[in-house]
Amino acid sequence: MALGVIVVKTGGLSAAFLPALGPLLFFYTKHLTRPQWRFQRNDWLHFCPLLVGFWMPVWLIFMSVTLYSYAAHRLIQAFYSRLHPVLMDRPRFAFRGLDKALILLGCSCLLTLVSDSFFLAMAFVLMGMAVDVILKSDNPIKLAMPNSDRSDARQKGRKLKEAVAANHLYEDAELTLTTLALKLAMHPHELSRIINVGLDKNFSDFINEFRVREIARKMRDPAYDRLTLLGIAYESGFNSKTTFNRVFKQMTGKTPVDYKNSLKKEVPIDELAPPSPIQPLLLRSGSPPTRATDILNRTIASVHPLMLRNYFKIALRSFWRNKAFSAINMLGLALGLTCSLLIFLWVRDELRVDHNHANGPQLYRILERQFSDGKRSASPGTPWPLTLELPRKFPEVVQAAGFSWPETLTFTVNNHANKETGNWAGANWFDMFSIPLLAGTAQTALTAPNSLAISRKLADTYFGSPRAAIGKAIQIDHQQTYQVTAVFENIPANSSETYDFLLPWSDFDKRNGWARDWSNSGPRAYVQLRPDADVAAFSDKLKNFLWGYNKDIDLKKLASYNVELFLQPFEEIYLHSETSNGDISGGRIEYVRLFSVVAIFLLLIACINFMNLATARSAGRAKEVGIRKVVGAGRSRLIGQFIGEALLLTLLSMLVALLLIALLLPSFNQLTGKHIALPFAELDFGLALVGILLATSLLAGSYPALFLSSLQPVRILKGSLKFGAGATHFRQGLVVVQFVISILLMVGTIVVYRQVHFIQTKNLGFDRDNLIYVPFEGGLASNYAALKQDLLTKPGIQAVSHMDMKPTFIGQNSSDADWRGKDPTVKIRFTHTAVGYDIAQVMKARLLEGREFSKAFSTDSAGYLINEQAARRIGYRHPVGQPLSFWKRPGKIIGVIQDFHYSSLHDPIAPLIIRLDEQVSWGNLLVRVQPGQTKQALASLEMICKQYNPTFPFTYSFADQEYQALYKSEQIIGTLVNYFAVLAMFIACLGLFGLASFTAEQRRKEIGVRKVLGASVGSVVGLLSGDFLKLVVLAIVLALPLSWYLMRQWLQGYAYKTELSWWLFGVAGLVAIGVALLTVSYQSLKAALMNPVKSLQSE
Template sequence: MIRNYLKIAWRNLARNKAFTIINILGLALGLACSLLILLWVQDERSVDGFHANGQHLYQVYERTYSDGKVEADYFTQGLLAEELKRVIPEIQYASAREWAMPATFAVGDKVHKMPGTAASSDFFKMFEYPLLEGTFETALSTPSGIAISRKMAELFFGSPEKAIGKSIRYENRSNLTVSAVFENLPAHSSQQFDFLTPWSDYVKENAWTRHWGNRDPVTFVQLRADRNGAPMDPAKVEAKIQDFIYRYTPKITGHRVELALQSYPEKYLHSTFKNGQLDGGRIEYVRLFSLVAVFILLIACINFMNLATARSQKRAKEVGVRKVVGAVRGALMGQFLSEALLLTGFAIVVAVGLVAVLLPAFNSLTGKQLTLPFAEPVFWLSLLGLLGLTGLVAGSYPALFLSSLNPNRVLKGTLRFSGGATVLRKGLVVFQFSLSMILIVGMIVMYRQMAYFQTKNLGFDRENLLYIPLEGELTNKYDLFKEQASTKEGIVSISRMEESPTGLGHHINDVGWTGKDPNLITSFSNTAVGYDFVKTLDLRLLAGRDFSEAYGTDTVNFIINETALKKIGYEQPIGQPLSWGNRQGTIVGVLKDFHFNSMRQNIEPLIIRLRQKPLWGNILVRTEAGKTQEALASLERIWQELNPNVPFAYQFSDQEYTRLYRSEQVVSTLSNYFAFLAIFISCLGLFGLAAFTAEQRTKEIGVRKVLGASIPSIVRLLSTQFLKPIAIAFCLASPVAWYVMKHWLQGFAYRVEVEGWMLGAAGLLTVSIALLTVSYQAIKAALMNPVKSLRSE
């Protein structure tokens, strides 16, 4: 029987090639979109899921109650990991880790820049990064040692075996010995690095890590298993460490710091805080696109329903004859479902082909390394499930509808469709276009927000600003580099900075001033800079001056921003005392607030000090407009003279700023594609409904033409009736789109607003595209010979 169903289904599909092609195209596009999103969602959910100890791994974060606010972040004290392991018996391992930064390495004439950081000796015991050479105990505990990846070992030494015990030059200032080689990190790891140095060495070079008032590294812990091998209850451990900081620092009224734990495998998708609590993150995009995949697939299925009912007049007599000769309704439903499944099968084949073609571009856009997992049985089971689900959903309404037709009415030629059936079909169109409008509004709002980021005045000039990493010999020869480069054509000003102007992450609490409430602790962002900093960034001074070599006391003085001044409360700040730990100085300048982090965050209090002998950071170079290439050529020549063992590297300020919003840009671009795809597939459905309507009103159109109706009037008659469902879709979609995008924008401290014109533009665009789609069928029907129309049966 099934074979018979499929044979008849094939004949029907082959007989109606245009109908078949449109249906396959609509379903294939919907299925391809769903498959791409499914692959992306699976990849997102698999990040950090490969660690064997994953159920025992946690990341520590701090929750701060101060100034009537509750805030939280992952910055912790450099001493925290070691003390947690020593004091809390439930913690088996603990590791501090700094943020990954690129560094230059050299072995002989081989010089390469590799990303990496410093970590505690327990790091490899906690995370599933297999060691190819060396041991867990010595990998990060050997002084002046370094653990490198297979990639780095092969690059410098030829193989992991040859690398172990060899010396490698680090930043052209020290020699490190390879103590371990680890396997290249998988793409599903949120941590990405090619080398790790011992935390003990990092602490020796950074005295601030030994003070509980400074926060910057992140801290990981691994809890012990209970007697049955089950994971330890993290809530109980969290309760024990909540006030852990106050073992080492005194409590202050009005200010409290709590430690909390987050499951490490969950951190990648859940990393956003709101009012001190975890509240979303990348998981929002996973949920959003999962919903988009379902919606687009539904839109494609609705198209099938509409196109199938549009052809119902041609299939009605077939149903009538089958019923007269004894076909039962169940058999007819099986026949129509078989057609839907067969057509869906073809669509899936086309969809897989489309995905294979689109994956390279999709990977380039999303930064992923997705592939079609043909070798995995789960993939084929998923396709089979998608085939069955899509075929049943798409074919259910046509099967139920066509199998219910009355054979007497059908064979007498008096078939008319009930008002309920018409309402259902138009309701499906309303649903389609509602979803399309929501996606279009999302596309417009995201585009506006991205444009806002790019055009907003950050408080400093991003144009013609270069960042050059301060590394190698330049840490000692910076002053000479600046002196020589400042005389070259196209270079306006040069300074330096420990971080970059849009990436300040270090926080301190030990800032003091005259009249400060002893119970008040305020977190300050901070950085160290060189002379001409204000001039090079083109910052605006509200009071005072930049650091200057003319003032010898500037080595202990400070520049603060507007927000910091509000916290401190000085009415006349210039010359007023300010302290940072043991450093006692005065305020010499107040900067107008500028954005030094993502616009997801409010501008924080900022304190800036002068550092004469930098160990690391960036050289900031302001070039003259139109002469950037000449300036770069001069900078490279000077670099090669003063720092020949390190390759010259630079980046533009705009490039780094753009990276802050990589996720949002990807989402915005994908939304554009999905919105276009949704409206295109929806219009295929509208095309089907228009064809159905024209088919139903063939004789009416013939009579109107015989009575003198013009072609434009008939086109208007058939076209304008479709404005009603689209108008309803606009009314339904507008509040939903407004709410969804309003919620999305709440994640940014600085944002655009959802304005009425955005909703109106989405509606106008949808109406225009819909009318163009409908007009084809309307004009075709209006041009039909009335004689043929009146003779049609």
């Protein structure tokens, strides 16, 4: 974009070819330094690399840009060498900015050879050059005119010089082309023509010549010895020290000091003539003074660019004069913007998940809401015949598809076996969801019983390409062979449904006959509604749809047990995945909200820094405001100026922030498991950047702008301006807000860390260390007894058993349990699992009553173990030996096992029934290994599993790692909150440091007086530090109750949680005080150690 602007300004050529960058910059510079130069035919040779630009390596292109930048730099130096530093010479530094930009561009091109990060720096340089080109008004084109017109312009030019000199009009510091035209009662266009054609100058040079001559005259006059050089410059019309020095040196070749030292006082005071009275001069007729207001209104549009350039220059000078404060502001804003933009990118990525489907607004998932034992619960599992019935019964439904739970199966191709994870899906899956097919068709992908759809990743892995995979055979679990009928694009990792393959639903039906029963739930059901469907009305009809199908539902006993169906929009599943009391209650959306608030907080802290330092420095800019108001600047214009300065600083900070983000994104992606990039080409990101830029500028600059623009010019210029307590209290309030936010984040960090630590170290009721899972597959299940016997003979292995689920996650439940004395109107859902002998020994679970399953008791095949929660629900006082029937299989309770956590700590432990099943068909082998002998035990385990399962790859997992994976989100959140809390405190301390520095400078004389009167260093440090520490203490008083409430609310999401001990908040408060004290004490100590003579010598 930046290059495009430069090219359009210089020749209107296309910027599509990168090898043209160097020559274009060179010829652009040549056009500026040699206006008489014209493009020749031979110059086209510089663009020959365009013919082979497609094949040129990037490094060669950037070397070319570097060489052309150096050549352009040499053109500028040659231009300077042709000038002579004589009085009233043309500006000798007209291309200083362009020269520096060329040097930076060349260095950036060279550094890109070292790191790709400098591509961004190169882009910033080009954007800066483009902004400079836009801000500079194009040189006026001199049209040929008759000699008579030129002679007339020269004659009027002489009269104009006489009028300006006689009336001392150049002494007006705010003089512009428009205001000068008004004073001379003429049209600005005519005045501009006279200056440009008649005098061959521009307006600035024309006026500055008078000012420099006047300054030179006053330097010779002894009457002005009482004034400093800057005072003479201000009296002569300059309003800026920097502008005065620059213009004087450009026109005389010497600095003001050098020029004055070379002069002798030649004119006595009594020979000086008084200034002439103002004599209005009308250089042409036809422009009566009565039309001056209309002229001014019509020329306002042409003044705006010059005004903006003036504001831009003043802002840059203000930043340069106050380097420390500007650096603090920029660093704080840059860090705040970096964190906020990183969070924005993460939130943006989260909100876009599952929004890539054409039918997305019409897609819904069906969930079951169950009422049992007076409690409500919800589950995405539904009876699989539901998807067959819904399109038949409801005209609102376009189509429906079943979708199974993920399954890891063994794929064998050319005798090479690998584990892959996928699902079974309905035949119309690719019709409902917009999943790009690289090969095959949506209509035939999952229709045949042995069809198989695989991802691009699997197609590339096994067959080399998607096209080559079509029609190829893959054997699954060494049992059945499937034919690849479709290849789909890889599913994004952050989708709500991720898979690498899909099998037909008819195959699921064949493998899982139990799912045909309407009273069983398991697969998920998705429906597509018509675009004009009344979703609310359909939900009402769907609610009790199962009443006519589920045999467990007794219409006369709905109070004790009932099942309802309800809808959830597919696009909300990823962010709203959790349920509570039978309703959708949250999920990742909570993290999205949390970090959105954190981003706002961090940006707010950075903006408060700007407001604090800007209002604190208001005394230094009061005179500027007073002078601007006296010469006619309105309040709205002053507000615009100060907000413009905030906008410029925010823009520079945002550029720094984008560079930091480019450097931090790889680490951020690794931490969060994302694949985020800076999407500059996407419109929503660009609009968001502009929105954040404007919002931050307004937030940071609005109060300083309103405050400074409200100052009274009379009081300012009389020196009687005193700032009231209101401004001071406002700054103090902002500091309190900063530290309240920082302490909130700090307490949040401590509590999240303690909760994660509590989860990681909590006793689950069984020993998860040194416990290994091996999935049953192939011959492992059918040879379980022999496998167990062989394993127990190997060193390092303590005990062996099996479970149809995993101890860290048991998800199946049923209400089909009966016992003596049960209320027939009550339905209680029990979690259940099937295990083998020695399960308590393998898990190291504690038996509270009875015993575990034993081969010594043949009746244990009909026996049950229950947990404490189940014993309470059943109601037996002494449950061991009492009858219990489950799944219509009567038996007895042989033992009560201590409650153990078999699901997330977000949920309370539910009633659990454990039954014996040695006829293993699926599940996991559980192996307890000796501590410290894991490596040896794994080798033995792999060797024996290979004996019974030679064609399957050996796979295993550790119980402790699976448990940690359940809380991966909490660990990531804890890490991120920790980083953001540290940055928030750092940004707040930056502002406190700057404010303390300014306060110490303002009270420098007071400190000097105190030290002369005998005050010690400690008392001075205490005086300066005490004011700020009071603010921090106030922030602690406000933040701790609020943080206690917020953390208590967050912990409500866990059934088992850490305690909110009082010392947590005490630590946060002490850390805040300690950090603030360290921040302030440096400036306080520096001020206290200053020699009082230096601070009082001017008094």
